Amino acid sequence: MWSYCNPVDVSFGAGAFEALPKLINGRRYAIITYPDAPFEALTQSLQKVAGAAVLxxxxxxxxPDFRLLGDQCARFDGLPQAPEVLVALGGGSVIDSAKVYAAALGDFRRVQRFLETKEGGSELGATPIIAVPTTAGTGSEVTHWATVWDEQSNHKYSLALLGLYPEHAVVDPALMLGKPAGLTLATGLDALSHALESIWNINANPVSARHAVFGAKTILRDLPALMKDLGNLDLRSSIAEASLAAGLAFSNTKTSIAHNLSYPMTLGWHVQHGIACSFTLPVVLESVKGIGGFREDSLKDIFGPDLGAGAQQLTAFLAELGVGHRMNDHGVPSTAFRMIVDEAFAGERGRNFVGQKENFLNAANRLGVI
Ligand SMILES: NC(=O)c1ccc[n+]([C@@H]2O[C@H](COP(=O)([O-])OP(=O)(O)OC[C@H]3O[C@@H](n4cnc5c(N)ncnc54)[C@H](O)[C@@H]3O)[C@@H](O)[C@H]2O)c1
Ligand SMILES: [Fe+2]
Known part of the structure; x- marks a missing residue:
């Protein structure tokens, strides 16, 4: 028995951004975005055709961090009328911030209480969101959770509520043409990680696995070419579609051990999310040889019949993109390895992993991660 569900309407293609006024459809709306010039221009052009945003x-x-989110949520409270829809124009940080505002209804303390105590869920809202991703990476446009960071207490939370699935995802690869190399690489590898993490996952199902196989194969094929030709719209489209597929896959499974290994490396050593959650993928792959069933079949569909050789190929793929597979390559001391691994396996995402800690440690030894 299995089931698959994703309720997000998706519009995909260069120029899809133009459909936004029709999707807003006369509702009071807020725009959430970054301060940089291209986003300012898009904000202006949207308001010209869709009317002024209320915020x-x-x-x-x-x-997204507790401190800034608290200040931003309060801006909703000061409005004469709350927006009826939030247009999130940006990458994971923008879409996840919009999810927090949707739940907070003008008061971040509601969300904070829920994150810290798991209480007060019935007081949270779910303002509809139109997600317009400008990175091909997080898949947040088709998931129902937001990653929320509290740098002060060195903690990462996940705000997960079914009401936070965006109403609509508008994926326009033309918006991604200006992404610099480092961001293109990190977000592309984040998407690869989502695809693979959804396969070696206790929540995997045959539909999520098919999305994941497509997503992973496409990234392994096209990301190196895109890195050499950042202005190529066909390659941008291909990676955007792969990231969407990875999002559809892990929307039903959540992430797994590679993500749980990554969080302390991001909080403690400032390793960029997409790099932190991908450089350990070869070790995880090597460690799940023999898991059997449709999960192993899916991995063999991506990497060929010998997953050990697949792990070597994946290490070489990452190396070609300048991403080393050792902790030291990312400024994380080898002495932290055991603590990071122990915590990762004990945590919620770690418990989604179908593999064994002992196999992981052996694989880490064989591949020389420390
Ligand atoms: N909710 C989820 O399902 C989910 C999944 C994975 C990651 N995340 C979270 O998402 C966040 C990372 O998001 P991200 O990787 O998309 O990056 P981001 O949203 O943090 O943006 C990083 C930088 O990229 C720039 N940028 C974004 N789009 C651009 C474009 N088209 N052209 C030029 N510059 C652009 C922005 O100005 C910003 O400074 C993290 O907080 C991570 O934890 C969430
Ligand atoms: Fe991720």
Whole structure:
């Protein structure tokens, strides 16, 4: 027995951004975006055709943090009438911030209480969201959770509520043409990680696995070419579609061990999310040889019949993109390895993993991660 569900309407293609006024459809709306010039221009052009937004939040910073979210949520409280829909124009940090505002209804303390105590869920809202991703990476446009960071207490939370699935995802690869190399690489590898993490996952199902196989194969094929030709719209489209597929896959499974290994490396050593959650993928792959069933079949569909050789190929793929597979390559001391691994396996995402800690440690030894 299995089931698959994703309720998000998706519009995909270069120029899809033009459909936004029709999707807003006369509702009071807010725009959430970054402060940079291209996003300012898109904000202006949208308001020209869709009418003025009731609120523009344009100070989104990478990795939504308690402190800034508290200040931003209060801006909703000061409005004469709350927006009926939130247009999130940006990457994961923008879409995740919009999910927090949708739940907070003008008061971030509601969300904070829920994250810290798991209480007060019935007081949370779910303002509809139209997600317009400008990175091909997080898949947040088709998931029902937001990653929320509290740098002060060195903690990462996941705000997960079924009401937070965006109403609509508008994926326009033309908006991604200006992404610089480092961001293109990190977000592309984040999407690869989502695809693979959804396969070696206790929540995997045959539909999520098919999305994941397509997503992973496409990234392995096209990301190196895109890195050499960042202005190529066909390659941008291909990676955007792969990221969407990975999103559809892990929307039903959540992530797994590679993500749980990544969070302390991002919080403690500032390793960029997409790099932190992907450089350990070869070790995880090597460690799940022999898991059997449709999960192993899916991995063999991507990497060929010998998953050990697949792990070597994946290490070489990452190396070609300049991503080393050792902790030291990312400034994380080898002495932290055991603590990171122990915590990752004990945590919620770690418990989604179908593999064994002992196999992981052996694989880490064989591949020389520390
Ligand atoms: N909710 C989910 O399902 C989910 C999944 C994975 C990651 N995340 C979270 O998403 C966040 C990372 O999101 P992200 O990787 O998309 O990046 P981001 O939203 O943090 O943006 C990083 C930078 O990229 C720039 N940028 C974005 N789009 C651009 C474009 N088209 N052209 C030029 N510059 C652009 C922005 O100005 C910003 O400074 C993290 O907080 C991570 O934890 C959420
Ligand atoms: Fe991720």
């Amino acid at each position: 523009v939040i344009n100070d989104i910073a990478p990795n």
